[in-house]
Amino acid sequence: MADAAFLAVDWGTTNLRAWTVGRDGAPLQHWEAPLGVGRLPPGGAAQAFREQVRPALDAHALPALLSGMIGSTLGWVEVPYLPCPADAETLARGLRRIEGEGAPVWIVPGLKGPGVAGTDVMRGEETQIIGWLAEDPARRQGRRIVCHPGTHAKWARIEDGRIARFNTVMTGELFDVLSRHSVLRTGPDAQDSDEAFEAGLTAAGDGSALAARLFSARSRVVSGEMPGAWANSYLSGLLIGAEAACAPALLGADPDEPVAVVGDPRLQRLYRRALERAGRKVQTYSGDAASLSGLNALWREVGGTA
Amino acid sequence: MADAAFLAVDWGTTNLRAWTVGRDGAPLQHWEAPLGVGRLPPGGAAQAFREQVRPALDAHALPALLSGMIGSTLGWVEVPYLPCPADAETLARGLRRIEGEGAPVWIVPGLKGPGVAGTDVMRGEETQIIGWLAEDPARRQGRRIVCHPGTHAKWARIEDGRIARFNTVMTGELFDVLSRHSVLRTGPDAQDSDEAFEAGLTAAGDGSALAARLFSARSRVVSGEMPGAWANSYLSGLLIGAEAACAPALLGADPDEPVAVVGDPRLQRLYRRALERAGRKVQTYSGDAASLSGLNALWREVGGTA
Numbered sequence: 001m002a003d004a005a006f007l008a009v010d011w012g013t014t015n016l017r018a019w020t021v022g023r024d025g026a027p028l029q030h031w032e033a034p035l036g037v038g039r040l041p042p043g044g045a046a047q048a049f050r051e052q053v054r055p056a057l058d059a060h061a062l063p064a065l066l067s068g069m070i071g072s073t074l075g076w077v078e079v080p081y082l083p084c085p086a087d088a089e090t091l092a093r094g095l096r097r098i099e100g101e102g103a104p105v106w107i108v109p110g111l112k113g114p115g116v117a118g119t120d121v122m123r124g125e126e127t128q129i130i131g132w133l134a135e136d137p138a139r140r141q142g143r144r145i146v147c148h149p150g151t152h153a154k155w156a157r158i159e160d161g162r163i164a165r166f167n168t169v170m171t172g173e174l175f176d177v178l179s180r181h182s183v184l185r186t187g188p189d190a191q192d193s194d195e196a197f198e199a200g201l202t203a204a205g206d207g208s209a210l211a212a213r214l215f216s217a218r219s220r221v222v223s224g225e226m227p228g229a230w231a232n233s234y235l236s237g238l239l240i241g242a243e244a245a246c247a248p249a250l251l252g253a254d255p256d257e258p259v260a261v262v263g264d265p266r267l268q269r270l271y272r273r274a275l276e277r278a279g280r281k282v283q284t285y286s287g288d289a290a291s292l293s294g295l296n297a298l299w300r301e302v303g304g305t306a
Numbered sequence: 307m308a309d310a311a312f313l314a315v316d317w318g319t320t321n322l323r324a325w326t327v328g329r330d331g332a333p334l335q336h337w338e339a340p341l342g343v344g345r346l347p348p349g350g351a352a353q354a355f356r357e358q359v360r361p362a363l364d365a366h367a368l369p370a371l372l373s374g375m376i377g378s379t380l381g382w383v384e385v386p387y388l389p390c391p392a393d394a395e396t397l398a399r400g401l402r403r404i405e406g407e408g409a410p411v412w413i414v415p416g417l418k419g420p421g422v423a424g425t426d427v428m429r430g431e432e433t434q435i436i437g438w439l440a441e442d443p444a445r446r447q448g449r450r451i452v453c454h455p456g457t458h459a460k461w462a463r464i465e466d467g468r469i470a471r472f473n474t475v476m477t478g479e480l481f482d483v484l485s486r487h488s489v490l491r492t493g494p495d496a497q498d499s500d501e502a503f504e505a506g507l508t509a510a511g512d513g514s515a516l517a518a519r520l521f522s523a524r525s526r527v528v529s530g531e532m533p534g535a536w537a538n539s540y541l542s543g544l545l546i547g548a549e550a551a552c553a554p555a556l557l558g559a560d561p562d563e564p565v566a567v568v569g570d571p572r573l574q575r576l577y578r579r580a581l582e583r584a585g586r587k588v589q590t591y592s593g594d595a596a597s598l599s600g601l602n603a604l605w606r607e608v609g610g611t612a
Contacts, residue, residue: 072528081529112529117509117522117544119529152489152521168521170488177483182476183458203423209552210516211545215458215474216423222378223387223418223425238423239517246515 004028007062008295009053010288011045011070012124013038013151017288020057025296031056037074045076046098049105060103065295067108068124071096076107081121084113085162088130092301108298113165116250120168124291125154131294132262132285133161139260145253146260147275148287149267151176153243157251167250171243179232184217189229196230197270200237201277207245213238236270244274256281263287310334313368314601315359316594317351317376318430319344319457323594326363331602337362343380351382352404355411366409371601373414374430377402382413387427390419391468394436398607414604419471422556426474430597431460437600438568438591439467445566451559452566453581454593455573457482459549463557473556477549485538490523495535502536503576506543507583513551519544542576550580562587569593 004020008027011017014036019027033056035048054060071079079096094109110123125148132146133139140161148154151172157164178184203216217235220226226234248259258281261271268284275282310326314333317323320342325333339362341354360366377385385402400415416429431454438452439445446467454460457478463470484490509522523541526532532540554565564587567577574590581588 112525115518115522115525116515117511117519118526119531120521121525121529167515167518168525169515169518170521171517173488174517174520177487181483181487182479205423208514209422209473209475209556211477211480211549212421212473212475212553212556213423214480215426215476216421219418219421219427219474220424223427225425243517247518250515250518 004059004062006299007054007057007059007064008292008299009064009066009070010124010127010291010295011066011068011075012036013069013074016053017291018053018057019292019295020059020062021292021296021299025300027292029057037069037072040074045070049076050101063104063106065095065106065108065299067127067291067295067298071107071110072123079107079109081110081112081123084111084166085159085164086111086126087162088134088297088301091126091130092298095298095302106302108295111163111166113163115165115167120166122154122166122168125156125166126163127294127298128262128287128290129156129158129163129294130297131290131292132260133158134293134297135285135290143254143257144260145248145251145257146262147247147271149261149263149271153247155247155251165251167247169243169247171239175236175239178214179235184214184231184235186228186231190232191229193230193233196226196233197237197273199226199230200234200239201241201274203234204238204241204245204274207242210242213242237274240270240274241277244271244278244280248278248280253280255279258283260285262290310365310368312605313360313363313365313370314598314605315370315372315376316430316433316597316601317372317374317381318342319375319380322359323597324359324363325598325601326365326368327598327602327605331606333598335363343375343378346380351376355382356407369410369412371401371412371414371605373433373597373601373604377413377416378429385413385415387416387418387429390417390472391465391470392417392432393468394440394603394607397432397436398604401604401608412608414601417469417472419469421471421473426472428460428472428474431462431472432469433600433604434568434593434596435462435464435469435600436603437596437598438566439464440599440603441591441596449560449563450566451554451557451563452568453553453577455567455569455577459553461553461557471557473553475549475553477545481542481545484520485541490520490537490541492534492537496538497535499536499539502532502539503543503579505532505536506540506545507547507580509540510544510547510551510580513548516548519548543580546576546580547583550577550584550586554584554586559586561585564589566591568596
């Protein structure tokens with residue numbers, strides 16, 4: 001690994017993705033594993049890093065930059081949230097160095113800011129946003145909206161290259177707990193249905209009164225209006241549709257302002273349908289690429305040397 | 307039990323409440339048990355009725371009137387939902403008689419109608435509403451709003467004594483699944499807090515963007531803005547506050563139109579606080595009394611004879 005400059009790690013709650021990165025910023029090797037901090041025993045992150053991540057990429061002596069939930073109370077060390085607005089320089093200044101690891105290891109701080117109902121927080125998406133901004137200088141001018149679909153979807157307002165504020169929408173986790181633990185759960189006959197997803201988008205309406213709209217995933221079934229096997233797809237459409245209807249307005253989106261959806265392709269397809277139904281223009285970008293770009297950008301901010 | 311005219315049973319998903327009722331409509335004996343249809347084995351309702359309910363009230367030979375989920379697919383026999391608008395006479399015409407039980411046994415049908423996001427349904431609350439209307443002739447004139455707090459809260463628009471339409475709001479079940487299965491769950495240090503409930507009411511705002519507001523029950527804790535032990539009370543305030551802000555408008559409530567909250571005293575206190583914060587006038591009524599009044603009213607409709 002003579003050419004590698006550093007080890008870049010996106011370390012979330014569920015999964016870990018790591019790259020060795022060349023001096024030109026290009027990825028050399030990639031490794032991923034289900035080693036998210038939510039799956040590790042308390043204090044297990046340091047050991048996992050030394051005994052699994054470094055060996056997997058033959059990166060024993062490389063300096064490393066880690067982003068995501070690894071900086072939370074569940075992770076290696078807790079790195080305080082920095083307040084918005086923030087940009088790459090802010091995040092680089094807030095990097096927390098882990099002592100005693102030989103080659104330097106830094107953790108990227110998360111961000112906090114005023115959300116729709118109190119202080120909101122993120123860990124990991126800030127690095128993706130910084131990466132998305134770094135990929136094209138034009139994105140660092142004017143107002144932008146970035147959406148990260150997921151368990152806790154993040155919607156960020158970007159102003160001239162800075163993360164000005166953001167909101168978290170619990171769409172993914174609501175789907176998960178309702179489809180597994182509530183009266184809305186589907187039995188073993190559940191089947192994916194485009195038609196049911198579209199019906200859910202329609203049922204989402206303007207996104208208001210969500211707790212009332214949700215029950216329709218049950219009442220349509222017991223009243224004979226919808227097959228029970230469709231309830232999951234309908235619920236997915238209803239929740240994503242409500243998010244698409246509400247989240248841009250929370251950030252003061254102009255009517256014709258596009259939404260940059262940064263994430264995985266499956267969710268991007270669903271979000272595109274929901275956002276376009278809500279009259280929004282959509283652009284999609286790889287979440288993995290944004291993570292790597294962000295870690296590269298922060299590496300450059302700290303001078304690219306160790 | 308020489309004086310008893312019939313056996314009245316409010317048979318829900320979780321619990322069963324039963325009364326022997328005199329010819330003047332007054333309750334003679336009351337019995338309740340955790341024998342809701344959701345707790346019975348398939349086909350277990352008939353056996354429970356014969357072997358537990360009738361003996362408990364020494365009501366072996368009385369005609370009986372049963373309302374609630376006992377008329378669902380989980381119950382004794384499925385009684386089809388009747389369409390709104392509906393009144394006591396409509397429900398009485400739709401009573402389903404169970405054959406082969408000796409003394410007559412009738413089950414009250416549920417109702418269906420157009421809700422905010424598709425056909426909505428209720429079973430049991432229609433009987434409480436009919437009872438609430440029967441308790442005072444003045445309630446059967448003009449427009450009224452009745453709210454039944456609970457796992458699946460029901461909000462009904464009454465027009466001249468008829469149930470015109472209604473919406474179900476999943477507030478109780480959302481609280482249950484989120485506080486037990488999601489990142490919003492509180493640990494063993496959870497404590498009830500009036501201050502946190504009030505903060506949740508404030509965070510509910512106009513009830514819009516609920517899936518975004520919900521995450522504040524977590525982000526306020528990890529950002530140090532709220533003690534973790536308060537998350538449950540805050541979540542309760544947020545969900546009930548969002549319901550109070552949205553549900554009356556779904557029924558086209560006039561600004562000064564009072565809401566009749568029919569239910570148990572603990573939830574009534576919370577709903578009163580939320581609704582008054584939302585600028586609504588509130589009147590409270592016993593849910594148990596309404597059930598008995600409704601079964602009495604339907605008994606009178608069928609002639610009070612068996």
